[in-house]
Amino acid sequence: MLCKWLSTVAGGIVVLCISLKIFLPYFWEDLIYFLRWKRSKATVKKWTKNGILSLIDLFMQKVEKNPHKPFLNYEGTVYTYQDVDRRSNRVAQVFLRYGNLKKGDTVALLMGNQPDFIHIWFGLAKLGFIVAFLNINIHSRSLLHCINTCAAKALVIGEDCLGTIEKEFILNLLEKNVAVWLMSTSSPCQHVHTLPDKLDKVSDNPVPSHLRAVTDTRNTALYIFTSGSTGFPKAAIITHLRTLVASLVFTQCGAVSQDIMYVTLPLYHISASLLGIGGCIQLGATCVLKKKFSARQFWNDCRKYNVTMFLYIGELCRYLCNQACKEEDRVHEVRIALGNGIRPSVWKEFLMRFGPIKIFEFYGSTEGNLSFRNYTNKIGAVGRVGIFSKVRFLHSFELLKYDVWKQEIIKDENGRCNKAPIGKPGLLVFQVTEDAPFSGYVGNKEASEKKLLRNVFVEGDVYLDTGDLLVMDEDGFLYFSDRVGDTFRWKGENVATLEVAEIIGMMDFVQEVNIYGVSVKNYEGRTGMAAIVLKRYHAFNGERLYKHVEDFLPSYAQPRFVRIMDVMQITATFKHQKMHLANEGFNPEIISEPLYFKYEPAHSYIPLTREIYQKVVSGEIHL
Numbered sequence: 122m123l124c125k126w127l128s129t130v131a132g133g134i135v136v137l138c139i140s141l142k143i144f145l146p147y148f149w150e151d152l153i154y155f156l157r158w159k160r161s162k163a164t165v166k167k168w169t170k171n172g173i174l175s176l177i178d179l180f181m182q183k184v185e186k187n188p189h190k191p192f193l194n195y196e197g198t199v200y201t202y203q204d205v206d207r208r209s210n211r212v213a214q215v216f217l218r219y220g221n222l223k224k225g226d227t228v229a230l231l232m233g234n235q236p237d238f239i240h241i242w243f244g245l246a247k248l249g250f251i252v253a254f255l256n257i258n259i260h261s262r263s264l265l266h267c268i269n270t271c272a273a274k275a276l277v278i279g280e281d282c283l284g285t286i287e288k289e290f291i292l293n294l295l296e297k298n299v300a301v302w303l304m305s306t307s308s309p310c311q312h313v314h315t316l317p318d319k320l321d322k323v324s325d326n327p328v329p330s331h332l333r334a335v336t337d338t339r340n341t342a343l344y345i346f347t348s349g350s351t352g353f354p355k356a357a358i359i360t361h362l363r364t365l366v367a368s369l370v371f372t373q374c375g376a377v378s379q380d381i382m383y384v385t386l387p388l389y390h391i392s393a394s395l396l397g398i399g400g401c402i403q404l405g406a407t408c409v410l411k412k413k414f415s416a417r418q419f420w421n422d423c424r425k426y427n428v429t430m431f432l433y434i435g436e437l438c439r440y441l442c443n444q445a446c447k448e449e450d451r452v453h454e455v456r457i458a459l460g461n462g463i464r465p466s467v468w469k470e471f472l473m474r475f476g477p478i479k480i481f482e483f484y485g486s487t488e489g490n491l492s493f494r495n496y497t498n499k500i501g502a503v504g505r506v507g508i509f510s511k512v513r514f515l516h517s518f519e520l521l522k523y524d525v526w527k528q529e530i531i532k533d534e535n536g537r538c539n540k541a542p543i544g545k546p547g548l549l550v551f552q553v554t555e556d557a558p559f560s561g562y563v564g565n566k567e568a569s570e571k572k573l574l575r576n577v578f579v580e581g582d583v584y585l586d587t588g589d590l591l592v593m594d595e596d597g598f599l600y601f602s603d604r605v606g607d608t609f610r611w612k613g614e615n616v617a618t619l620e621v622a623e624i625i626g627m628m629d630f631v632q633e634v635n636i637y638g639v640s641v642k643n644y645e646g647r648t649g650m651a652a653i654v655l656k657r658y659h660a661f662n663g664e665r666l667y668k669h670v671e672d673f674l675p676s677y678a679q680p681r682f683v684r685i686m687d688v689m690q691i692t693a694t695f696k697h698q699k700m701h702l703a704n705e706g707f708n709p710e711i712i713s714e715p716l717y718f719k720y721e722p723a724h725s726y727i728p729l730t731r732e733i734y735q736k737v738v739s740g741e742i743h744l
Contacts, residue, residue: 147497147596151507154373154496161369168365174335175342176364176395177246180402181206191407194426195236205239207325212244214323215316217332220275221300224249224332227271227344230389231255231264231286232279234412237304238388239398241277246342247333253344253356254389257282261290266353268299270564271344275300277316338362344563345391345487355568357488358560359391367391368399374457374481374496376430378405383423383431383455385414390434391487396459397432414695416440420475423453433460435695436633439467442474443632443656451476461485462696465501466623484549484601488572490559490585491517491551493599502598503591517557519584520547520591521577526610526646530574538577546602546617549591550574550584559585590617607699609638609647612677616649618699621680624673625651628666630659633689637699639682639706642738649680652702654689661685663717663726670719681744682707683717683726709734 173179180202183190188203200208216222228250232238245252253271255264257279268276276299278286288309291301295312302314342361346354371382382401386393401408409426411418419441422428437460451474459481463471468480484503485492493504520541522531530538530548541547553559553573561569574584590602602608603617610616618636625634633654638647655661661683670679684707690698709716709731716729718737727733736742 147505147507150497151505151509154494154507155509157373157375161366161373164369165362165365169338173365174338175246175333175361176368176399176402177243177333178335179365179368180243183402183405187405190405192401193236193239194407194409196412198236200236205236205243208236208240208320209243209247210325210327211320211323212241212316213247213328213332214326215319216245216248216250217328218323219314219319220248222248222250222274225251226274227251227253228275228277229253229255229268229271229273230277230279231257231282232277232304232388233257233281234384234388234393234410235279235281236410237279242394247328249332249334251341251344254346254394256346256354256389257285257387259354260285261287263353265290265293267346267356268294269297270353270562271356272564273299275302277302278304280304335361338365339558341560341563343394345389345394347487355488355562355565358563359395359487360560363560364395364399367395368403370396370483370494371400371404371430371457371459373494374430374459374479376400376404376406376457380404380429380457381407381409381427383409383411383419383426383428385411385419385437386432386434392432392434392460414440416444420447420450420453423455424449427454429454430457430459431455433458433463435462436689436691436697437695438463438471439633440695442467442470446474450474457481459483461503464619464623464626466626468500484589484591484599486587488559488562489551489587490553490557495598497598499598501600503601504599506593506597506599508597517554518549518551519577520549520593523548523590523605525590525605525608525615528605536576537579538574543593543595546590546592546608546615548605549587549589550577551587553583553585607637609649611638611646611648614675614677616678621649621651621674621678624670625653625666625680627673628662628669630655630662632656632659635689635697635699635702636680637703639703641744643740644744647703648682648744649678650682650684650702650707651680652684652686652689654686661715661717661726664724667719667725679719681719682729683719684712685715685717687714707734 173182184202184206189201191199192202192205193200228245230241230252242252253273255267276294283305291310291313294301302316304316306315306318308315338361340361341358342364343359344356345359346356382397384393384397388394409428455478457479461483463482479498481494481496482503483492483494495502495504497505522539522541524531532538572586574586577584588605590605592600592602603619607618608615621636622634625631631653635652637650639650640647692698705712707716709729717726718729718733720727
C-alpha cells in the first residue's frame with residue numbers, strides 16, 4: 122500500500138515537473154528570485170528596526186563582527202574592515218577639528234579609484250555630511266556647475282586629479298567660500314587645506330556617533346551625477362534607503378561572504394560605489410579595487426586575486442573579447458557578472474570564450490526609482506517580469522506608445538497615454554508612489570519636474586519618464602531598444618541604432634561600431650552613419666560590407682556613410698558618444714579620418730571624396 126502511494130506521489134511530481142518545464146519553463150528561476158527579493162525587503166525592514174539606517178551603520182556592524190576580514194585589496198595592499206574604519210575615523214577627526222562644517226552640509230569629492238576615496242567618503246559620512254561624487258573627467262565650467270548645483274561647502278581633490286585643476290578654478294571656489302582640501306602635503310596657493318599631514322596628527326578614535334545618526338532613511342546620503350549627455354550633469358539625490366537597497370543586489374544574485382569582487386569601474390559611478398562597495402559591505406566580502414579598467418590585465422588580476430564576481434558596464438565586456446585569445450581564458454574562478462549594456466553578440470562570445478559565467482544584466486538609472494534584472498541568463502534581455510514578479514511590478518511600470526519622429530508620447534482623444542503592444546518598442550515609465558518615490562535632482566527643480574509625466578492613465582497619477590525605449594516579449598522578458606533621441610527616422614521608418622550595430626558588428630574586420638544618424642540637406646529625418654574601429658591587421662572591405670548590409674538590413678536602416686576611427690569615443694562609463702559624431706556629420710573637409718559612401722552603382726562603400734560629398738548635398742546623388 123505504501124509503495125503504491127509513494128509511486129503515485131512520485132509520478133505526480135514527475136508530471137508536475139514536466140508540466141512546469143513545458144508551460145512555465147522559468148518557474149523555478151522566477152520563484153528563487155522572488156524569494157530572494159522578499160528576503161531582501163525583509164532584511165531592510167529588520168535593519169531599520171535594529172537601528173541600521175545607513176550604509177555607514179551597516180559598515181560599522183561588519184567592522185564589529187569581522188574587524189580583521191580583508192575589505193579592500195588595492196595593488197597588492199590589503200586593508201581590513203578595521204583598517205578602513207580607523208582611517209576613515211582620522212578623516213572624520215580632521216574635518217571635525219579643521220573643517221568648520223556642520224551636519225547636513227555637502228562636501229564634494231573629486232578623486233579616482235583608490236582606497237582614500239572610500240576613507241574620505243566614509244569619514245565625511247560619519248560626520249553626517251552629504252557627499253557629492255564628482256566625475257574626474259569633467260573640467261572647468263562643468264565642474265564648477267556641479268559644485269554650485271549641490272551647494273557644496275567644501276571640495277576634496279585627490280592627488281591624481283591635481284594636475285588637471287587650474288589655479289584660477291581654486292581661487293574661484295575660495296571666492297565663493299567653498300573650502301578646498303587637497304590630498305597633497307603641499308598647497309599651490311593660500312587658504313587651501315592639505316589633508317595627508319593632518320591625518321597623521323589626529324587620533325583614529327571614533328567621532329561621536331550622534332553626528333552620523335540618521336533619523337529617516339529617506340534623507341539624502343549622496344549626490345551622484347548623471348553623465349550629462351544632454352547638457353550639464355545633474356545631481357541625482359540618493360537616499361540612505363537607496364544605498365541600503367542597492368547593497369543587497371549581489372545577494373539577490375546568489376553572492377556570499379566568501380566571494381571576492383573585482384571593481385574596475387569608477388567609484389563616482391553608482392554601480393561601483395553602491396552595488397560594488399556597498400555590496401561587499403552587506404556581504405562582508407572582499408573587494409579588489411582597480412585604479413582603472415585594463416582589458417589586458419583583467420583576467421590576470423582575476424586569477425591572481427581569486428576573483429569570483431565583477432561589475433561591468435557599457436562596452437567593457439566587448440573590450441575583453443577583443444583581446445587576443447589565450448589558452449588560459451577559462452582558467453579563473455569568476456562565476457557572477459553584474460552590469461548593464463552588454464550586447465547580445467558580445468554576450469554569446471563572452472560565454473563561449475570565458476566559460477559559464479552567470480551574467481546578470483540589469484536595467485536601471487542613477488535617478489530611477491525602479492530597476493529590472495535578468496536572472497535567467499536569457500541572452501539579450503535586460504530584465505524579466507516573471508509570474509511571481511507580477512505581484513511586485515503590478516501597475517508600477519508601463520511601456521507607452523511613442524512617436525520617434527515627433528519625439529513625443531502618442532495620446533488618445535482624451536489626452537491619455539496608450540500602452541505599447543507586446544513585441545513593439547515603448548517608452549518605459551515607472552509609477553511614482555510612496556513606496557517608489559522619485560527623489561529628483563538637487564538644485565534643479567525644472568529638470569526634476571521635466572522627468573515626471575502626470576495624468577498618464579487617470580487623473581492624478583504620476584510616472585517617471587526614463588527616456589528609454591524597451592520591448593517586452595510574450596514571455597515577459599524586457600529588451601532595451603534604444604535611447605530616445607538615439608533612434609532616428611529615415612524614409613518614414615524608425616532606425617534602432619543597437620540593431621544596426623549588432624549586424625555590422627558581425628563582420629570579421631570590425632572590432633567596434635557606433636551607429637548614429639546624420640542630417641542631409643533637403644532630406645527629412647537623418648540617415649545612418651557607422652563609426653568603425655577596425656581589428657588589428659584587418660583592412661576595411663567596402664564590397665563585403667555593402668553585400669552584408671544589403672543581406673541583413675532593410676534599405677532604410679543601411680548606413681549610407683562610414684567613418685573609420687582609430688579609437689572609439691566613449692564616456693567614462695564605457696558608453697559610446699553619439700552626439701559629437703552626429704554633429705560632425707560626414708563632411709570630408711572637416712573630418713580627417715577615412716570616410717566611405719554606400720554607392721549602389723559600384724555595389725560597394727567607396728571613398729567619400731569632396732566631389733561625391735558635393736554631389737550628395739546638392740542632390741545630384743540621390744539617397
